[in-house]
Amino acid sequence: MRRKLQILVALALLGFGAFWAVTTPTPVMPEMPPVRTANLENGKLLFNVGGCISCHKAGEGLTDVAAGLPAGGKPLKTPIGTLYPPNLTPDPETGLGSWKFYEFEAAMQQGLHRDGSNLIPAFPYGSYRSMKPEDVADLFAYLQSLPSVKNQVPPHDVFGLKIMRRGLKFWKARALANPVWQPDASKSESWNRGAYLVNGPGHCQECHTPRDLFMMSDASRAFMGGPHPEGKGTVPSLLRLVERKRYKDQADLVSAFQNGESFGYEHMSSGGMGEVQTNLSKLPEADLNAISEYLLSLK
Amino acid sequence: MFSKLQFGLMAGVLALSVGAGVAFAAMSADDAIKARKACMKMGHGGVMKAAVPVMKGEAKFDPAALKAAFDAEDAVCKDWSMWWGADTQKGDKEETHALPAIWTDPKGFEAAAGKWYAADQNMRKATDEASFKAAFPAVGDGCKGCHEKFRAPLQ
Numbered sequence: 516m517r518r519k520l521q522i523l524v525a526l527a528l529l530g531f532g533a534f535w536a537v538t539t540p541t542p543v544m545p546e547m548p549p550v551r552t553a554n555l556e557n558g559k560l561l562f563n564v565g566g567c568i569s570c571h572k573a574g575e576g577l578t579d580v581a582a583g584l585p586a587g588g589k590p591l592k593t594p595i596g597t598l599y600p601p602n603l604t605p606d607p608e609t610g611l612g613s614w615k616f617y618e619f620e621a622a623m624q625q626g627l628h629r630d631g632s633n634l635i636p637a638f639p640y641g642s643y644r645s646m647k648p649e650d651v652a653d654l655f656a657y658l659q660s661l662p663s664v665k666n667q668v669p670p671h672d673v674f675g676l677k678i679m680r681r682g683l684k685f686w687k688a689r690a691l692a693n694p695v696w697q698p699d700a701s702k703s704e705s706w707n708r709g710a711y712l713v714n715g716p717g718h719c720q721e722c723h724t725p726r727d728l729f730m731m732s733d734a735s736r737a738f739m740g741g742p743h744p745e746g747k748g749t750v751p752s753l754l755r756l757v758e759r760k761r762y763k764d765q766a767d768l769v770s771a772f773q774n775g776e777s778f779g780y781e782h783m784s785s786g787g788m789g790e791v792q793t794n795l796s797k798l799p800e801a802d803l804n805a806i807s808e809y810l811l812s813l814k
Numbered sequence: 815m816f817s818k819l820q821f822g823l824m825a826g827v828l829a830l831s832v833g834a835g836v837a838f839a840a841m842s843a844d845d846a847i848k849a850r851k852a853c854m855k856m857g858h859g860g861v862m863k864a865a866v867p868v869m870k871g872e873a874k875f876d877p878a879a880l881k882a883a884f885d886a887e888d889a890v891c892k893d894w895s896m897w898w899g900a901d902t903q904k905g906d907k908e909e910t911h912a913l914p915a916i917w918t919d920p921k922g923f924e925a926a927a928g929k930w931y932a933a934d935q936n937m938r939k940a941t942d943e944a945s946f947k948a949a950f951p952a953v954g955d956g957c958k959g960c961h962e963k964f965r966a967p968l969q
Contacts, residue, residue: 743967747914748911748913748966748967748968749966749967749968751968770870774951774954775954775958776954776957776958776961777951777952777953777954777958778866778869778870779862779865779866779869779954779957781862781957781961782968783958784958784961784962784965785911785961785962785965785966785967785968786966787962788967789958789961790962
């Protein structure tokens, strides 16, 4: 009996040791920043496509200018606990002010914090992986150009966060194994632009594609909808939107993105879509046309 | 003691209040949910069908048609405040997209509904196409304000 217990303890220690060794964070390696002038207008566009403000909104107590900036701290309730998305304004102590571009890039495209730990995938780096480096650079430049807000956000309220961050290494090994989005030369330029915005910065699949047992996006059921990640209700499928009589045609879907429920498009609200629509309404019409062309091609 | 008339009145009031009590108690969760859906689909939906084409420039501003939609909306939605009892969160057979937030945050729910109501009343004052077009988006935003927080997403 005693011997069995000793073996069990030894095995447990060994197992934990192996877990610790395998999940030791990989440091973020500096790379040369791209030599080009940032396009702030493009950065702002990506900020709206990604809807960064929806999660990184200023928490309670911040008013005036700060309330409209991604100063972070608004609680995000998830099945694993309450997250407090960070401050993206350029404050050097509480925001991204002291971040280097390569650190931002590692967070966006590899899900790595600059301290080497794994980021919780509520931050959709699985989609942002498909973003073009120059778009990541423009977004970074845009964030750094915003007014700085001093706002220290509370730590995430998640049970066993440290172990979970390590365990995420396994999740990432599989979840990030899928190839990133690639353009399709047989399709039009605007279809490709739409596909890029939807699958990369827009991260539409994070909600509109159901997840498997391991909380990984199930590519075989892309855009088919499923249970809402934040609880009640169902995320609608984006397939055959015209055939299912959701929208008449491309122009109708563009109008829905631009006006949402203020023109009676009631499927553009609920479950967070209303905020998405508000963000997307700020896009140039050409991009909304591209997004709609791509979405309506999904069968 | 009592005149015949007085007695008759009292009996009438009593019968009415008992009747009302029975009617109120008879409002099952399913009935409340059905009433909410009818108000949404026929009431608000009817107004949308009359108003949105005007917004999109597909139809002309037609005060008579709009008035008819408003009247229909009033008829089917007038008891709205009676349909949100704590026991109406789930139906026996009726499905509902109402979120628990309606009952955990009743003040927020009332405020969101009130915002819609104010915009709706303002829109009804519109006398020409321009003033209607200026007033309508706030009504739609009122719908959105409630749907975002208090309605589960539709399939």
